[in-house]
Amino acid sequence: MKKRTEISKILSHPPLQAEVTVMGWVRAFRSNRFIALYDGSSAKTLQIVVNFEQFDENLLKKISFHACIAVTGKLVESQGVGQTVEVLAQHIEILGESNPEAYSLQPKVQTMEFLREKAHFRMRTATFSSVFRIRHGVAYAIHKYYNDRGYYYLHSPIITGSDAEGAGEMFRVTTLNLDHVPKTSEGTVDFSLDFFEKPTNLTVSGQLQAEIGALALGKVYTFGPTFRAENSNTSRHLAEFWMIEPEVAFYDIEDNMDLAEDFVKYLINYVLEHFPDDVAFLDQRIKDAEKNMKQEERRPMGLLDTLRFVVDNAFERITYTEAIELILNSKEYKKGKFEFELAWGKDLQAEHERWLVEKCFKKPVIVRNYPKDIKAFYMRLNDDGQTVAAMDVLFPGIGEVIGGSQREERYDVLLQRMHEMGIDEHELLWYLELRKFGGCPHAGFGLGFERMVQFITGMGNIRDVIPFPRTPGNAAF
RNA sequence: GCCUCCUUAGCUCAGUCGGUUAGAGCGGCGGACUGUUAAUCCGUAGGUCCUUGGUUCGAGCCCAAGAGGAGGCGCCA
Numbered sequence: 001m002k003k004r005t006e007i008s009k010i011l012s013h014p015p016l017q018a019e020v021t022v023m024g025w026v027r028a029f030r031s032n033r034f035i036a037l038y039d040g041s042s043a044k045t046l047q048i049v050v051n052f053e054q055f056d057e058n059l060l061k062k063i064s065f066h067a068c069i070a071v072t073g074k075l076v077e078s079q080g081v082g083q084t085v086e087v088l089a090q091h092i093e094i095l096g097e098s099n100p101e102a103y104s105l106q107p108k109v110q111t112m113e114f115l116r117e118k119a120h121f122r123m124r125t126a127t128f129s130s131v132f133r134i135r136h137g138v139a140y141a142i143h144k145y146y147n148d149r150g151y152y153y154l155h156s157p158i159i160t161g162s163d164a165e166g167a168g169e170m171f172r173v174t175t176l177n178l179d180h181v182p183k184t185s186e187g188t189v190d191f192s193l194d195f196f197e198k199p200t201n202l203t204v205s206g207q208l209q210a211e212i213g214a215l216a217l218g219k220v221y222t223f224g225p226t227f228r229a230e231n232s233n234t235s236r237h238l239a240e241f242w243m244i245e246p247e248v249a250f251y252d253i254e255d256n257m258d259l260a261e262d263f264v265k266y267l268i269n270y271v272l273e274h275f276p277d278d279v280a281f282l283d284q285r286i287k288d289a290e291k292n293m294k295q296e297e298r299r300p301m302g303l304l305d306t307l308r309f310v311v312d313n314a315f316e317r318i319t320y321t322e323a324i325e326l327i328l329n330s331k332e333y334k335k336g337k338f339e340f341e342l343a344w345g346k347d348l349q350a351e352h353e354r355w356l357v358e359k360c361f362k363k364p365v366i367v368r369n370y371p372k373d374i375k376a377f378y379m380r381l382n383d384d385g386q387t388v389a390a391m392d393v394l395f396p397g398i399g400e401v402i403g404g405s406q407r408e409e410r411y412d413v414l415l416q417r418m419h420e421m422g423i424d425e426h427e428l429l430w431y432l433e434l435r436k437f438g439g440c441p442h443a444g445f446g447l448g449f450e451r452m453v454q455f456i457t458g459m460g461n462i463r464d465v466i467p468f469p470r471t472p473g474n475a476a477f
Numbered sequence: 478g479c480c481u482c483c484u485u486a487g488c489u490c491a492g493u494c495g496g497u498u499a500g501a502g503c504g505g506c507g508g509a510c511u512g513u514u515a516a517u518c519c520g521u522a523g524g525u526c527c528u529u530g531g532u533u534c535g536a537g538c539c540c541a542a543g544a545g546g547a548g549g550c551g552c553c554a
Contacts, residue, residue, distance in 0.1 A: 104488090110489080340550095
């Protein structure tokens with residue numbers, strides 16, 4: 001294959017007056033003369049100028065929307081205002097035709113719902129290519145952040161024999177013949193004949209295994225797929241999503257909050273620094289879409305301004321008890337603007353979290369020290385005996401992006417909490433033994449990867465920031 | 478799991494009180510133009526009004542069931 005130059009390289013260091021060969025797909029062909037070509041390497045297109053009198057008419061007709069072409073020509077300064085350089089085409093080859101009469105995408109704004117059903121084509125659009133470039137950037141930045149700080153990447157298992165995490169409904173993993181399920185003499189499923197000789201599921205969290213790592217390697221993180229079989233139908237939930245779970249020995253809840261805040265700010269900064277064109281495009285895309293919307297439906301701030309604001313300001317840190325008081329004393333609550341009643345001991349509803357973030361503080365909020373009864377068994381009991389050292393990081397628009405805690409390192413207290421919450425201690429003997437032998441204070445959290453990408457890209461639906469979303473009733477592609 | 482809304486041309490939608498031949502923009506196709514940036518201008522084709530059943534002289538419109546989709550809530554990341 002002839003050597004090609006990537007569009008991003010041409011745009012960043014233009015080899016003016018040199019002959020270049022570019023290969024990519026047609027985003028637009030205007031006036032039978034100007035091709036906007038993209039090849040995935042940049043959010044920007046490269047303008048190809050075609051002197052149509054010099055080319056065969058049949059060839060020109062095949063330069064249609066999303067057709068794949070190779071162009072050789074001289075790179076020159078552009079005469080137009082929309083771009084700095086352009087290629088004067090000397091030779092054009094059609095690598096892959098795209099018959100516009102039959103092709104399902106069109107050069108116009110199409111709805112996210114329509115494009116979601118065309119997942120094999122949607123990545124070709126400007127919006128989705130920007131989203132997935134940024135998604136890659138966030139993933140890379142996660143590894144870079146932890147690697148640069150001496151953390152070890154720990155691979156927690158995807159198939160788990162434990163169903164005690166309590167993080168949600170699980171997907172069963174089995175090789176049993178579902179048409180003829182073997183039964184025990186009691187009539188229950190005989191899992192001793194299954195592949196693992198016991199019931200197994202897809203993981204809902206790598207946290208408990210990460211704790212094993214933290215108590216040996218000091219600082220670890222997991223970053224992998226997790227699965228929840230909840231029948232969740234919202235723009236913030238997926239059945240298959242990716243989660244980052246750092247776990248750190250000798251960290252308490254304060255250290256944990258510092259880490260969470262520093263971490264997410266780093267990720268946003270990384271994208272702002274390395275993907276400015278993509279962020280600018282998505283920012284403009286949202287502004288264009290909001291032109292036809294009422295004032296109250298628009299975002300309070302543009303995407304770029306929101307990201308800069310989050311990076312430049314300290315997150316608000318309050319306790320659960322303070323949060324309850326703020327909400328109960330708010331004029332909105334007194335006027336009955338909230339759907340759900342609130343009282344100490346009840347979990348904050350989405351509307352309460354949104355009020356704290358978007359109305360009260362107008363910035364990300366970390367809420368800590370929740371009542372023990374509404375949180376998981378492994379969270380460390382505070383001295384008041386009523387609350388646990390849990391923390392949630394709440395973001396505007398998408399709510400909870402991080403949930404974490406200082407873990408209960410005291411064997412007796414942990415055992416007691418497991419009994420209180422009906423957790424079978426025999427299932428988690430290994431977890432208890434971590435406390436019995438060489439235990440120490442430690443803490444960690446889980447960051448929802450797609451929720452983070454959703455926030456950074458400003459996409460309204462989490463299904464549009466993962467290439468192939470899995471949701472109830474949908475596992476296409 | 479619960480609640481609400483939607484389904485009309487390839488796409489996005491309009492369609493009045495139930496009334497004759499189903500409307501627009503974009504896209505496609507044909508042509509004109511040629512330094513465009515969502516190019517522009519002229520012309521043109523394109524419809525199982527989601528499906529099934531019902532009410533009615535008459536249904537895109539009303540009723541019922543089903544299918545598909547979206548939004549909100551809960552669960553959480």
